[in-house]
Amino acid sequence: MKQINEQKQLVGEAAAAYIEDGMMVGLGTGSTVYYTILKLAQRIKAEGLNIQTVSTSKRTTELAKSNGITVLDLNKVEHVDLTIDGCDEFDPLLRGIKGGGGALLFEKIVAAASERNIWVADSSKAVKQLGKFPLPVEVLPFGHTHVLRTFKNEGMEAAIRQAPDGTTYYTDSGNIIIDLYLQEINDPTALSLWLNSIPGVIENGLFINIADKVIFIKDNAVQEMQR
Numbered sequence: 001m002k003q004i005n006e007q008k009q010l011v012g013e014a015a016a017a018y019i020e021d022g023m024m025v026g027l028g029t030g031s032t033v034y035y036t037i038l039k040l041a042q043r044i045k046a047e048g049l050n051i052q053t054v055s056t057s058k059r060t061t062e063l064a065k066s067n068g069i070t071v072l073d074l075n076k077v078e079h080v081d082l083t084i085d086g087c088d089e090f091d092p093l094l095r096g097i098k099g100g101g102g103a104l105l106f107e108k109i110v111a112a113a114s115e116r117n118i119w120v121a122d123s124s125k126a127v128k129q130l131g132k133f134p135l136p137v138e139v140l141p142f143g144h145t146h147v148l149r150t151f152k153n154e155g156m157e158a159a160i161r162q163a164p165d166g167t168t169y170y171t172d173s174g175n176i177i178i179d180l181y182l183q184e185i186n187d188p189t190a191l192s193l194w195l196n197s198i199p200g201v202i203e204n205g206l207f208i209n210i211a212d213k214v215i216f217i218k219d220n221a222v223q224e225m226q227r
């Protein structure tokens with residue numbers, strides 16, 4: 001079995017092959033798409049590609065710019081050809097959980113603006129049913145304890161995400177994240193609609209009808225699944 005980091009590099013680099021000269025590319029966030037960004041920088045230099053990008057996080061913007069990739073403001077861009085991003089789980093219908101890295105809101109906005117979306121995933125990400133990975137919900141700080149209470153009243157195990165130093169974690173938009181420990185999500189569409197109907201909830205980490213293709217590792221090899 002290949003090490004997880006080697007798997008991330010394999011799928012991350014494989015996805016970069018789908019980027020064509022002249023494209024406007026959405027850059028996801030995380031340790032897998034990290035390799036896509038490095039490979040893209042390499043291809044731009046080696047092949048003289050004309051590529052512009054939009055980013056899904058401050059982290060990704062810094063990484064891309066420091067590797068010589070042009071990053072534009074999404075508001076100034078009319079069309080995004082292809083977004084490449086990671087995921088925390090994906091199921092056989094290519095529905096997924098995202099936001100483990102806290103970038104779900106910008107990731108969903110960029111994904112929705114994109115003509116095509118490819119996810120890159122190591123062998124730990126494929127599941128039969130979504131829900132083992134805690135589902136992130138981005139919530140406005142104002143009144144967030146009431147949102148937390150709503151979840152708990154529904155019998156859900158829910159916790160406000162902490163930064164590594166033990167303080168409250170804030171997203172790039174200054175919001176907080178409540179992680180839901182659900183184990184099994186029977187109806188992702190209904191859950192997503194319910195979550196987004198709660199005042200104070202900005203967005204949730206269920207990505208449905210978004211990924212067109214997942215590049216993943218199975219049986220120690222790079223494989224692809226298409227929707």
Ligand SMILES: O=C(CO)[C@H](O)[C@H](O)COP(=O)(O)O
Nearest residue numbers: 030031032086099100101103
């Ligand atoms: O959704 C995300 C960040 O918000 C990431 O794409 C997801 O967490 C996967 O990350 P990694 O590639 O590091 O495993």
